[in-house]
Amino acid sequence: MSGLLYPMGLNAPGYTPDPEKCKVWYFGVPFDATVCYLAGCRFGPKVFREAFLQNEVYDIRTGTNLLDIGFFDLGDMEPVRESAEKTLQRVKAQTAHILEKGKFPLMIGGEHTLTAGAVWACAEKFKDVKVVQFDAHDDLRTDFEGSRFDHACAMNLCVEKIGMKNLMGIGIRASPQSSSKFKDRTIYRYQLRDNFEAARKELLDFVKDANVYITVDMDCFDPGIAPGVGTPEPDGMLYHEVLGLIKVLKNAKKIVGMDIVELRPLPDNNVTEMTASKLFMETVAQLKDKI
Numbered sequence: 001m002s003g004l005l006y007p008m009g010l011n012a013p014g015y016t017p018d019p020e021k022c023k024v025w026y027f028g029v030p031f032d033a034t035v036c037y038l039a040g041c042r043f044g045p046k047v048f049r050e051a052f053l054q055n056e057v058y059d060i061r062t063g064t065n066l067l068d069i070g071f072f073d074l075g076d077m078e079p080v081r082e083s084a085e086k087t088l089q090r091v092k093a094q095t096a097h098i099l100e101k102g103k104f105p106l107m108i109g110g111e112h113t114l115t116a117g118a119v120w121a122c123a124e125k126f127k128d129v130k131v132v133q134f135d136a137h138d139d140l141r142t143d144f145e146g147s148r149f150d151h152a153c154a155m156n157l158c159v160e161k162i163g164m165k166n167l168m169g170i171g172i173r174a175s176p177q178s179s180s181k182f183k184d185r186t187i188y189r190y191q192l193r194d195n196f197e198a199a200r201k202e203l204l205d206f207v208k209d210a211n212v213y214i215t216v217d218m219d220c221f222d223p224g225i226a227p228g229v230g231t232p233e234p235d236g237m238l239y240h241e242v243l244g245l246i247k248v249l250k251n252a253k254k255i256v257g258m259d260i261v262e263l264r265p266l267p268d269n270n271v272t273e274m275t276a277s278k279l280f281m282e283t284v285a286q287l288k289d290k291i
């Protein structure tokens with residue numbers, strides 16, 4: 001293939017990753033059946049891949065060539081359109097399969113509910129798992145619109161398995177009164193602004209020597225830098241704040257898995273997916289000794 005003077009790493013002509021040599025195995029889940037406001041995150045995996053293939057594979061901050069870690073794309077998982085519960089079971093089985101192979105699972109959503117399936121698989125494999133959730137909303141409702149399997153209940157489905165003490169929500173700025181009892185498990189957006197160092201310390205104490213699963217709801221970011229989400233909230237986190245907190249996770253015992261969810265493509269605006277894919281690459285580079 002000629003004509004491309006500067007082929008991008010993951011997108012380079014002729015680059016075909018060997019799955020056995022790739023540490024990261026990723027899959028998409030095109031599912032957004034329970035979103036309550038703006039639908040469309042079922043197309044998240046498609047645009048994430050497009051963005052991902054445009055990123056430089058050299059990470060400046062850590063001096064890491066990401067091709068040395070290796071990324072293998074398992075494609076999109078088929079959801080059960082009429083059942084979030086059954087879809088979660090499929091996510092759980094897919095994640096368990098990746099963990100059995102000794103690989104690092106990354107799931108691209110799709111709606112936030114999907115996280116629970118991945119967390120269930122990690123919790124069964126590693127027993128004591130803590131979840132670090134970057135999100136605008138706490139997602140701790142026990143049910144919503146008559147269902148427990150709803151994106152407003154995503155974190156409740158996780159803590160039913162791992163326990164409330166093993167969840168830390170970060171960047172939260174929208175919550176129903178019913179979940180305010182969990183405020184000691186939450187670093188609210190205003191707390192990050194008031195005293196970032198104190199928040200960093202709180203997260204450090206939480207993740208130290210733990211098995212950690214990372215879930216990134218793209219609405220954790222400020223809508224200005226991530227407008228492509230289904231439920232945008234003003235006054236969100238900035239990129240360097242999220243990455244600054246991701247770096248704290250180097251103190252974990254192991255990072256067991258990760259997802260990026262609620263990415264909803266906009267026409268002619270790829271800022272959100274570029275933010276998502278860059279954050280994922282930098283997270284892998286920062287935490288490469290723990291995945």
Ligand SMILES: [Mn+2]
Pocket residue numbers: 112135136137139154217262
């Ligand atoms: Mn969420």
